[in-house]
Amino acid sequence: MYSIIKHLHSGIRWLLLIALIWAIYDAYNKWKSSIAYNKEHSRPSFLAFVLAHTQLLIGIILFFITPRITQSEGMMKDKVMRFFAVEHPTMMLIALGLITIGYLQAKRNQNGLAFKKIFWYYLIALIIILVSIPWPFQQYTSGWF
Secondary structure, eight states: OHHHHHHHHHHHHHHHHHHHHHHHHHHHHHHHTTOOOOTGGGHHHHHHHHHHHHHHHHHHHHHHHOTTOOOOTTGGGSHHHHIIIIIHHHHHHHHHHHHHHHHHHHHHHOSTTHHHHHHHHHHHHHHHHHHHSOOTTSSSOOOOO
16 A cells, blocks of 8 residues: 555656646746636646645655655654655745745636646645655655655
């Protein structure tokens, strides 16, 4: 079960990254073209929004079933355990909050600034996500998928 959830979480990561890049590119173009915000024009940002929340739900399940995190006295001294128990979830929750705020503010404003908000909130969230992913070249023993 753990292996399936872990691979699902890792696979959706790539979909989310692609969706975020697409949403940022799309929002930038629509912001610079002064296109009014509506449901039809917000599909890329909505897709990124949905994938981010799906990733959160799978991540919460993974958090509670992973063997990487054990409640022990020296947990915070272990770099890998601290990353998976504290650093990764905290940064991802911040990124998810930014995606949610950006999407909801754009949906409420529906004016020329809507795509500007999506662009900036999603861009900052993407940077936080890229920094917080356990890449294979780091020392967290994670793979590309």
